[in-house]
Amino acid sequence: MAEYILYHTTDGVGTLTLNRPKVLNAINYDLLRELDSLLDEIAADDSLRVLLLTGSGKAFAAGADIAQQAVMDPAEAEDWGKFGSGIFRKLELLPIPTIAVVNGYALGGGCEMAMACDLILAGEKAKFGQPETGLGITPGFSGTQRLLRRVGVSKAKELIYTGRMIDAQEAIQLGLADHVYPDDQLQEEALAMAKKIAGNAPAAVRYAKCAINEGAQTDIDAAIAIENKWFAKCFATEDQKEGMQAFLEKRKAEFHNR
Known part of the structure; x- marks a missing residue:
């Protein structure tokens, strides 16, 4: 306690x-x-x-x-x-x-x-x-x-x-x-x-934090490669599919941290 x-x-x-x-x-x-x-x-x-x-x-x-x-x-x-x-x-x-x-x-x-x-x-x-x-x-x-x-x-x-x-x-x-x-x-x-x-996709927010924090410790070329890595990881999530489909269907996305 x-x-x-x-x-x-x-x-x-x-x-x-x-x-x-x-x-x-x-x-x-x-x-x-x-x-x-x-x-x-x-x-x-x-x-x-x-x-x-x-x-x-x-x-x-x-x-x-x-x-x-x-x-x-x-x-x-x-x-x-x-x-x-x-x-x-x-x-x-x-x-x-x-x-x-x-x-x-x-x-x-x-x-x-x-x-x-x-x-x-x-x-x-x-x-x-x-x-x-x-x-x-x-x-x-x-x-x-x-x-x-x-x-x-x-x-x-x-x-x-x-x-x-x-x-x-x-x-x-x-x-x-x-x-x-x-x-x-x-x-x-x-x-x-x-x-x-x-309200945003949980994995995307976490990955963005990783990209920013890692990139801040290195040079710009290495930092861009770091961003590319975390950007690509988003496309392995269900929330990326949901977010983009919701945009195309003009509705509010429902993220589930998957």
Whole structure:
């Protein structure tokens, strides 16, 4: 039974909520262990189409638990960094699309968790940042690597060196966030996007994620070959036949993930 994470599914959409509101959903070992176990369940759930990840209360996650880190020695800190980075990588590699729904603060480990998702939707009062240098450390859950891939090397350096916190509008301008909505509409808009994705052919969406992720790690010629591979795999599915037949018959497609 999870203590620090709430989770439920509806019509193929999973909603995972970090639930330590009294400490702004600060990330500690216990929360990460629960997340690790839940991600395994999510990966094995063939009925799931999209995952929404958000936080309870006034924050998405305001960083890793400082009290826990303050007493670590270098070996313990390395283990902690590997543990958190490995779980965020597991989140990133889920076969289904993942959407971070950032309500309030996404700082430090919280920002790193959001960046491990495919898309980031922000409320208008959301705040992002990697403030670790002000605590005498670097980002430890892959923030130095994911931030530069989202906003570019020089801007990532500026944000990490200064520890500056940015608002939702600047996050949009930099490419860190994908959409910003009024706070009272954020969850509704996120669910609407999730349902839109869930309504498409599940295999096609998963294959598209594979093609994008694999292609991003290589040169353009190899990336095009990767796309060709995943494109061809779609034609082995019943959903491809259904999707195209429905188009020709001018009706709504009924996909069955086959």
